[in-house]
Amino acid sequence: xxxxxxxxxxxxxxxxxxxxxxxxxxxxxxxxxxxxxxxxxxxxxxxxxxxxxxxxxxxxxxxxxxxxxxxxxxxxxxxxxxxxxxxxxxxxxxxxxxxxxxxxxxxxxxxxxxxxxxxxxxxxxxxxxxxxxxxxxxxxxxxxxxxxxxxxxxxxxxxxxxxxxxxxxxxxxxxxxxxxxxxxxxxxxxxxxxxxxxxxxxxxxxxxxxxxxxxxxxxxxxxxxxxxxxxxxxxxxxxxxxxxxxxxxxxxxxxxxxxxxxxxxxxxxxxxxxxxxxxxxxxxxxxxxxxxxxxxxxxxxxxxxxxxxxxxxxxxxxxxxxxxxxxxxxxxxxxxxxxxxxxxxxxxxxxxxxxxxxxxxxxxxxxxxxxxxxxxxxxxxxxxxxxxxxxxxxxxxxxxxxxxxxxxxxxxxxxxxxxxxxxxxxxxxxxxxxxxxxxxxxxxxxxxxxxxxxxxxxxxxxxxxxxxxxxxxxxxxxxxxxxxxxxxxxxxxxxxxxxxxxxxxx
Numbered sequence: 001x002x003x004x005x006x007x008x009x010x011x012x013x014x015x016x017x018x019x020x021x022x023x024x025x026x027x028x029x030x031x032x033x034x035x036x037x038x039x040x041x042x043x044x045x046x047x048x049x050x051x052x053x054x055x056x057x058x059x060x061x062x063x064x065x066x067x068x069x070x071x072x073x074x075x076x077x078x079x080x081x082x083x084x085x086x087x088x089x090x091x092x093x094x095x096x097x098x099x100x101x102x103x104x105x106x107x108x109x110x111x112x113x114x115x116x117x118x119x120x121x122x123x124x125x126x127x128x129x130x131x132x133x134x135x136x137x138x139x140x141x142x143x144x145x146x147x148x149x150x151x152x153x154x155x156x157x158x159x160x161x162x163x164x165x166x167x168x169x170x171x172x173x174x175x176x177x178x179x180x181x182x183x184x185x186x187x188x189x190x191x192x193x194x195x196x197x198x199x200x201x202x203x204x205x206x207x208x209x210x211x212x213x214x215x216x217x218x219x220x221x222x223x224x225x226x227x228x229x230x231x232x233x234x235x236x237x238x239x240x241x242x243x244x245x246x247x248x249x250x251x252x253x254x255x256x257x258x259x260x261x262x263x264x265x266x267x268x269x270x271x272x273x274x275x276x277x278x279x280x281x282x283x284x285x286x287x288x289x290x291x292x293x294x295x296x297x298x299x300x301x302x303x304x305x306x307x308x309x310x311x312x313x314x315x316x317x318x319x320x321x322x323x324x325x326x327x328x329x330x331x332x333x334x335x336x337x338x339x340x341x342x343x344x345x346x347x348x349x350x351x352x353x354x355x356x357x358x359x360x361x362x363x364x365x366x367x368x369x370x371x372x373x374x375x376x377x378x379x380x381x382x383x384x385x386x387x388x389x390x391x392x393x394x395x396x397x398x399x400x401x402x403x404x405x406x407x408x409x410x411x412x413x414x415x416x417x418x419x420x421x422x423x424x425x426x427x428x429x430x431x432x433x434x435x436x437x438x439x440x441x442x443x444x445x446x447x448x449x450x451x452x453x454x455x456x457x458x459x460x461x462x463x464x465x466x467x468x469x470x471x472x473x474x475x476x477x478x479x480x481x482x483x484x485x486x487x488x489x490x491x492x493x494x495x496x497x498x499x500x501x502x503x504x505x506x
Contacts, residue, residue, distance in 0.1 A: 012169035032206035053087035060443035071222030079214035138420025225282035235259035291320035311335035344398030412465035
């Protein structure tokens with residue numbers, strides 16, 4: 001970067017806004033990358049983070065604890081607690097004091113309403129607002145139509161936001177900034193997509209210095225670790241109907257492969273940097289399907305990681321699990337593997353979710369993990385279109401059959417059909433959701449009009465799902481009573497929780 005460019009940009013300020021679910025505490029990759037890209041170009045960057053403000057009535061992580069999906073934990077002693085101040089007051093004060101030339105909001109669908117409310121709070125300050133994130137990419141039309149939004153990033157944001165900031169700092173037009181839609185003189189200008197997707201080896205290391213120190217602490221199986229994410233790949237091989245990756249793959253197919261890998265050398269340069277600069281204790285390796293990497297790449301990763309000596313965690317698919325890879329992971333500090341079952345009925349899983357593996361494949365994967373020293377987590381979803389109580393119990397039945405000895409976390413999320421996904425199209429076509437409705441946090445709320453199960457029935461099954469999966473069948477009559485969202489049902493649920501905690505949360 002030239003000295004001239006630094007001089008032009010050093011006084012231009014960008015405020016990034018993270019509209020996060022309340023107290024969901026781990027620093028994200030996306031905003032951290034935007035901060036790094038902007039600072040590399042010489043811009044002044046600060047963050048407003050909603051994580052520790054009271055923005056919701058129910059905290060999703062507390063809900064997961066209450067529903068027996070994760071072990072109880074206490075983040076308060078690490079400084080993670082709800083701030084006493086009002087989020088809107090603090091946001092206005094932050095903007096008024098920092099005086100940015102550009103404000104960038106990162107949005108996912110459940111946080112759109114919070115983001116828009118924050119934008120309204122500062123509307124009178126007339127500062128340009130750009131929005132980006134997975135929801136914005138998939139609902140660009142809906143976002144640009146909002147009167148509070150000035151600009152929409154229609155693709156990956158690393159290059160777009162830097163070009164926007166540079167042009168604004170020089171008073172230049174935004175015409176021709178690929179990957180950007182913007183408003184000008186009452187018109188909406190829709191620039192074309194960028195000609196290429198981000199090269200994983202060319203983007204800078206995430207800049208986590210924008211976060212407050214308590215934000216690095218993350219619960220894991222009841223313990224607390226100082227953790228950061230390391231993005232090792234972007235995108236996914238698979239096309240699950242409920243996942244946005246399928247929609248991204250389709251949208252960007254003309255300009256490149258949505259699935260990309262970061263080179264092994266670059267990954268370990270990044271890990272070394274985070275250990276040195278942030279003194280981290282634990283790494284989350286961000287990949288939709290970690291174990292799908294070929295054996296040559298995997299072997300190189302394993303050999304290089306031996307020197308790191310930090311525990312780590314990742315997500316993968318049942319089709320990718322084999323004994324050889326799991327054995328290699330045991331010797332290098334792998335502390336947890338998260339795997340998605342999602343649904344236990346083969347036909348329903350294949351047709352409604354587009355996950356066409358057999359139950360036998362899942363059983364074989366779990367058998368390998370059960371015989372290893374590595375704890376694992378199992379993810380499930382309920383509330384799909386036309387799902388019945390019997391279909392949900394197909395999932396419960398398969399989980400019980402898996403004999404999850406070293407699986408210490410079973411999640412049960414309620415379906416959130418995100419805009420832009422095949423699942424959303426299915427739900428809208430059936431009349432189960434309005435096309436414009438934004439979904440909410442899938443840990444705490446269910447918004448589909450499912451003709452086979454009411455909202456209360458789904459919420460009751462959500463809170464008892466893990467108990468059904470793990471407690472002996474003699475407790476089923478008690479668990480069924482605990483499904484009822486009544487005073488009596490709540491009392492029965494407290495009894496179920498005590499029984500479960502005694503058996504599994506020692």
